[in-house]
Amino acid sequence: MKEKWSVLEQHMKTHGVHTLLITDPKHVYYLTGFLSEPHERFLGVILIQGREPFMIVPALDEEAARSASAVTEIYTHTDTDNPYQVLKQALRGSSGILGLEKNYISLARYEAITEALGGKGTVDIGPWLQAMRVRKTDEEVGKIKHAVSLIEEVLKQSLTKVKVGVTENELVAEVEYQIRKLGADGPSFDSMVLTGDKTALPHGTPGTRQVAPGDLLMFDIGVYAAGYASDITRTFAVGDISAELQTVYNTVLAANEQAIRATRPGASFSEIDLAARQVIEDAGYGPYFIHRLGHGLGIDVHEYPSIHAGNHDKLQSGNIFTVEPGIYLPGKGGVRIEDDVLVTENGVAVLTTFPKTLTVVG
Template identity: 75%
Template sequence: MNEKWSRLEQHMSQAGIDTLLITDPKHVYYLTGFASNPHERFLGAVYTRGEQPFLLVPALDEAAARSASDVDTILTHSDTDNPYAILKQALKGKAGVLGLEKNNLTVSRYEALQAELQFNEARHVGDWLQSMRVIKSPEEVQKMQHAVNLIEEVLKQGLAKVQIGMTENELVAEIEYQIRKVGADGPSFDSMVLSGDKTALPHGVPGTRQIQAGDLLMFDIGVYAAGYASDITRTFAVGHLSDELTRVYNTVLAANEAAIAAIKPGVTFGSIDQAARAVISDAGYGPYFLHRLGHGLGIDVHEYPSVHGDNQDLLQAGNVFTVEPGIYLPGKGGVRIEDDVLVTEQGVSVLTRYPKQLTVI
């Protein structure tokens, strides 16, 4: 049984929880090393205090689970089995007080569990896992650095393919080809390539717009590798750039650098957002910074913390999150520069290393 289960057992003891049922595939991977997408089939990691954890997986995933998981006991269910009855048998009909991720269970699954296990009470445990995941281990950081390295190579290769007249969708296709070519598991979100005035849309959708001279060209892309995500945004000038958009770019870069300079253990997440926002506001673009500064990064591409001005939680060594200020001028264009950062005992380590100075392609 690994150290994570031991930490969970302490939480269970304090909260009076007898049995823990983890059904979020990302959390199953975090706790056991087994990553899968069970689709509509049941997947669960189960732990009863004082016993050994076990996995209940679809039968078609048994070999993969035995190969990847550090849990010794693997139970399976076929497509014609009732997985909740198998779970009841494994627990000997005694779930007691059950710990669940309530935000992951559907009503129908909850009712099926209740019908079979007849547990005394269900309590939410998602916050425990959040508190554990927010501090990345050195091994997790190493996996994340690998994911960053891969997406930076993808960006380098994709940028070399840019041509006047190419559409955004054509460039997205090139990016996603490179994602597979470099050996990543896949994109960590829908790859976004925007050009011209469409860069003023923070969550714009790539389409058939053709890249033109004088455009801003924005890449917001990431990959999964070994179960961990990367997320990077870089914005480029195609051929040339107006004085106004050059000023916007330099302001966003200064905001990005100000936020990173403010990162150290013990300061609030809100103060990091405010450091970037002050730079943008002082330059007269305050109303055009439309979103939070960043978000947590790890097994999920968006996870705790939310890096916004009202978040008074304190940074701790081991936190990994994005720093991505932006300015978006309707009808003209927008700039976002996004880095992935690790809080260290000394301050900050920037995992993304792709150049940020304004680059004309």
């Protein structure tokens, strides 16, 4: 934790920032080890030049914060307190230039903070935190690997319930039962199970559609465990599928594998997107790959980097992101194959291990 604060302190000196106020619960966890969802209540960790970080938490979370947080100076507020006055008193003086997460903080909260603290202006610290988060530590990699292992076991167990006539909603219920049974904190996003021509909807909504012979069946699922996310998609065949859908599957698999081969330090995110996209275009399905190749993965299930043809930033060791090409044929079906990958010093490690060859289920 101290290394992270040192990086932030250096940014503060460079940009003339007197006070950092970090209120995104994910960032509070990242910097202190305390994971909480305060809902509408105020939660923040504050760093002032020349002073150790301190926290302000809802009173009902005080015991949990003192148990989990690496920060020892903790102030609390009750539901009848004005948390911004508690913040003002804890600062013990002028806030100077404030560093805030402008992509997270609401206008109402911004106005309340600036009214209480005054200050001499604000600086967006989102880019500082993004640059820190994009390269995962060994500890973070271990937590993401654990989340990956859990979701793969969830998928394995859920597939045993697949049979002709079962509904998408019933399979989603099984997925989320297994998520809790196997010890994850919860799903990292709304679990998605689609069958038949609904698999042509990249973000379709599960419903009462029943699994039928000749269908494609898509699971896009993930979990949070110890504050870190996993995300996996696999597409299966229910009995015999058409030759066209088999071709689509094989094309998506080839695109997935080509993008992974292109993943290495120094390559650009645009390069790996285009590596997958070229495979799909060469097969004649270019117009049916309608989204980016992937997204960063960590304490958020979707975080920087965004893997698309317009992102020319370079890959660095420690980056973790998804590789998830897809082809979606309206009225027929779609295939997406998604892996979670880690950029290493020499190349890439694929964290997801669930088989990708076309598998018949049900």
